[in-house]
Amino acid sequence: MLMRALAAAAAWVAVWVLAACAPMPAARDATPVVFAPEAAPQPQACPAEVGPGVRCLGGRDSAGAYYLIALPAGWTAQQGRLVLHAHGGPFLGEPTMARITEDLKRWALVPRAGYAWAGSSFRQGGVAVRAAAEDTERLRQLFVQHVGKPALTVLHGQSWGAGVAAKGAETYTAGKPYDGVLLTSGLLAGGTRSYDFRLDLRVVYQHLCNNHPRPDEPAYPLWQGLPADSPLTAAELTRRVNDCLGTGKPAAQRSAEQARRLKTIVDVIRIPEGSVAGHLNWATFHFRDIALNRTGGGNVFGNRGVQYRGSADDTALNAQVQRYAADPAAVARFADDTDPGGRIPVPVLTVHGIGDATVFVEVQHHFAQTMAAAGRADALVQTYVDQSAHSYLGDAPYAALLAALERWVVHGDKPTPPGVAAACEAVRTQFPSECRFRPDYPVQPLESRVPARLRP
Template sequence: SWAAAPAGYDYRVDLRVVYQYYCDNLPRPDEPQYPLWQGLRPTSTLTATGLRARLEECTGHASPPAERTALQQRNLDDILAVTGIPERTLESHLRFSVFTFRDIVHKRLGDRNPFTNTGVRYSGSHDDEALNAGVERFTADPAAARDLSYDSDLTGKVKIPVLTLHAIGDPTAFVEHEAAYRDALAGAHRDRNLVQTFTDEHEHSGLSTSEYANSIAALDGWVRTGDRPTPRSIAASCARFDRAYGTGCLYEPEYRPSSYSSRVLPRPGGTSWPAMTAAQEKSWSRVDGVGIAP
């Protein structure tokens, strides 16, 4: 009954098709064509530098706004509005949707498609009707989606304490990923093993050293004593480490991220967590050759 690959790929699937709708240069009309779920045809010699040039050609992404053409600005505005991807990480997300997808499809899944955007309604552009009529659509090969899910999805059945630290403004792994993780553990009745903390920061990594040290100490104390900390107690204990490191304590102990589907357009059946139950994992483990190529 599996319909799509892990939901963590969905917003990059959306970026790949929305980008091509507006830019029509990956591939160009005079280049060999391929379905966009491949990311890139396997024999392409396109480099990250070449991809950056095509992004710039279409959107003026690396240029000051005053130097962009009206069409470039509209293309950029539409791509960002529809996908919800921050402008400063647009290029890196596009690289994932091109080069990582090529690796997954051609090297790991034997040229099978694990992705779907069938039934997704895109919105936020200057002409949503035209976008939805013209964007490329595809449906996953169920076996390919199963194999990628088996490799990547979580059952939520964690048996040890887990403490997370996530920047609210993370532009790469959106903070709503934490809601999906929380719901996966709750769906497996293991959320008692999870404490999540959030900070008023805006990077994917390289957060405050004081917070890292504080998180490690809080997790260590939980493991040693069995006393489960709270976001508020973790925020309160950070000052001790900040006296040593001086990088700040930016915790927001009352923050709770919105659902994953509030940020990433869900696929049919894609709002239940865990995405792969322990029973599914056990059943799939009996399938000969299940999973992706190493």
Template sequence: MTTPDAHRHDTRATHRGSRPAVAAAALAAVLLCTLGNVTAAPAHAAGQVGAGQPVAADCPPALAEKATCYTGQDSNGASYTMAVPDRWNGSLVVHAHGGPGLGDASDPARSTEDLERWAVMVDQGYAWAGSSYRRGGYGARMAAADTESVRRLFADRFGRPERTYLHGQSWGGDVAAKVAETYGRRPGAYDGVLLTSGVLGGGSRGYDYRVDLRAVYQYYCHNHPRPTEPQYPLWQGVRPGSTMTSAGLRSRLQECTGYASEPAERTASQQRNLDDILAVTGIPERTLESHLRFATFTFRDIVTNRLGGRNPWSNRGVRYTGSHDDKALNAGVERFSADPSARRDLSYDSDLTGKVDLPVLTLHAIDDPTAFVEHEAAYRATLRGAGRGGNLVQTFTKEHEHSSLSDSEYANSIVALDAWARTGRKPSPRSLAASCAAFDVTYGEGCFYDPGFRPSSYASRVRPRPGGLAWPAMTAAQERAWSRIDGVGIAP
């Protein structure tokens, strides 16, 4: 199952109890089921390194004459790919991929595909290492642990790099930011972070526009589920055990909106449904199907597989506007409220604290149709709230894509981050816009920076949930139980 990311394109559970120890025990039992048995064992623990050692493999065609490539699997079952350029500059880029994909096992092809996609990093002289994660499905802390694992394996095999940089793309932006917060304070682990097209609003609010899409779609279309099919609450995405496929979902979307047809071929009813859905949700027509897929299949993964059937989503009190009849829409749309423990658990797994003490550079298309550029405003507010706003430089381009921006800009970004980490001289959006031209001589894909752009607040694009994000905090005992299971206990 794919998501809006073009290359396959996210919780912690707790029960209320009178004593922290009782709550922690219940939490641990649930998590062993919902989080896919994520372990805390370090990839480099005694007796395990040999099994995870990289072995030589064919490089993608773009790097065949420029690097030596390696593949392997770490002790938790996460497949990975590495590349060391023939003219290595001594530094390493550790990559966190987007998605998440929804397979049960680690897909070895994923990290190799991403190496090909990000060959520009290796072309610039950086070694590259990327994990496919130990399983598909949501789990930012699981993915962060596997990303840290591949860094350690690289250092074990090739020696400690001069500098190590994190790169996260799409949902991988959330993962890489989580790596920086969780492992980045350890001396010598990481020196900087590059986040491209990042989903940086966190799981607890970063998908609210898809929550709205799921409810608004059903109000207009009445076919997901159909009245003749078993009914279920929409926050499940799709009911557990459903055999619906991506093709089946596309068929229902086409039936209701004619989205895949030329406008002249749509019925009046289809056109009105499409117009209302797009106007109310603010989702671009070109990515409507991919967002609905996420709100169907990835929501099922989060709710059913990761949260034990508990609901982390809410649209209670949200007023929808922009349709041909807002009064009828708001009266008829399905409403639901989040289970506080589920919302908290999703937040703990994937929300960001902003407590990162490394240089962080972001790159985002203003017209990103998948991870709206307002995610950057959410991340900026998070870092400022943590007193780390000075560690962040954000850049924006006039491009219209999510999964692939200009290689000239990617090369410019990683080299600028490297210079910032080495010299302490912070770049600016204007200086980055100016320096890109030198890389475009090589890559010729263009430089599209808009150094004066600043995104509006996240709430300006995504309707806030009444009541905000005030959910019960974990006790210390509950948090320790979570950490023992989800992999954050990797030893230094």
């Protein structure tokens, strides 16, 4: 068994050589979505992280998104591979080149492994998935127009960007723009389910702290995040959280009441104390973006029927937290923009940290159900690593995943979790990092982590 696994791993490591000589799968007959031609990208300074010999191009597209392209030395479209990257977030500010430069630094493994890399900042901030998927496809077409059509294109989505990639892969199918999809640490239960626990956090926090909003401030429904005209800043929100929970000081310096409140939130919401402030920030400013700009002012998030558990007095907690009912029209509108439909016509490979506190690993169970409901269960392979990291899991795991996905696309050799784990060990010499795959990990339903609720 071990020898077979190592042999499979060695074959996957060799995929960069083997795949270049293999025929690509035939394109589907359909009319592709074609955007207007874009101006040529201009030479850019490459981040040092990508290593020597890499050539970078970049610019700003006609929709307003900044983009960056990294081409390894000797890369040619006829035999070259492209990783088209959709970044996480989302960010609420204006797009910047700095945003996408940081992503290339983080994913410098890709050009170092011989793949071209291209990423967009997206043309707007906020929780707008279809728009980001469109920006990503626009960049692919720009790449084809000015660099060349790659022999193989992998669509990669990280975190929130995994939802972008999943939506793009099921939207842009005509002409076969993408050959395979890699989704890492992905927010893959859609906006209508992935953020439920953040409403739970808001109502439990307000019950305990009563300072967001304070009694002397105008009241508003917590699902709204924040009123449009509120002057509250992220720094002020952090100060309020510190005042109530003591998160900004060592545990030994917290008051007994601060420690009690923080423990209640950690136990009820099931997030580590270090992530409470971050999730409250997202449940404030991202929720405001959703309510104001994505749903026409309607409520997407409800907690009717939720039974909160884990506090010192669950009966009192459930009786006193604020309750909200989601608006069906708002939910439908938000779902259309953010929720994956599973109709992805090419191979999909995922990886997720078991202890990820930013995007719970249990969303993968929901995504598997989504793919199965669309009749695409056989096109999905899911892998898990024994890590709590979210933003980056290590060079060797990603190198192994890319090789496994490429071999699946080119040779039809569908990967298995044990095979990916063995391949990771095989590439550690070239890409030193930990390999902590758990091939036997049984992911649980999302409802085992986030309490069920009545839905429209």
